[in-house]
Amino acid sequence: MFSSLYSKSTVSQMIMSSPSQNIFEAAIETSYLVLEYAMAELINNRHVMKKLQTKVRTFASSKGKKLDMITEEDLSSLPYLKATMKEALRLHPPGPLLLPHYSTADCNIDGYDIPAKTRILVNGWAIGRDPKAWERLEEFMPERFLQDGQEKSSNLGEDFKYLPFGSGRRICPGANFALATMEIMLVNLMYHFDWEVPNEKEGTGGKVSMAETFGLMLRRNEKLYLVPRIV
């Protein structure tokens, strides 16, 4: 019923004509933006960062030695890490309006008539903050994606309330790759370092601004500067 406006033209043409550049753009900028948001949310919610670090470091010490890197094989043992990444994506999807879609026939969705040949923009950002779908929606609360400490489900587009990667036929084909890449980066940042804002007095828990710029991509207004301390 819907096709992505970019499906035949922009995306495939771009991928065909310059595969490395465009796949890398889809992969790197989105992943980097989400990682920056995750770090910003964690610094502003120190109780979540502490909990995540405790889970990660407890897991690592169960291996009996200091690890150089936590690797992809370890990710499935870290549901709180996965939930943290999902929560960052719920609040800060890098593509807030997904990609434009185009109706190829008349249809009715949820009571709304959509004529053929209509350009559709899905506001994934607003859906991730819909009070009908999410409790305490402004809070950074990875626990909402867990049940008894384990992942509830993959949550990737299945119930139309969590759409950072879109849904259905045109769901982002890089979703699992992107999640694994971001999780590996975040888990190692949490494992090896403690974090604070520049010039923070011990125990004061300084915060960073979450002001953002809306556009095709959602990004923070300010560059994120944090100070790492090796642990």
Ligand code: HEM
């Ligand atoms: C945090 C990282 C990423 C996010 C949030 C993201 C999000 C999205 C979204 C929302 C769409 C549109 C889905 C729709 O129209 O319903 C999309 C499409 C796409 N993404 Fe991603 N993406 C990410 C990373 C990646 C990576 C790592 C790759 C490739 C390695 C990739 C490749 C693509 C491609 C090729 C499409 C077009 C798919 C189509 O039209 O059939 N993305 N992505």
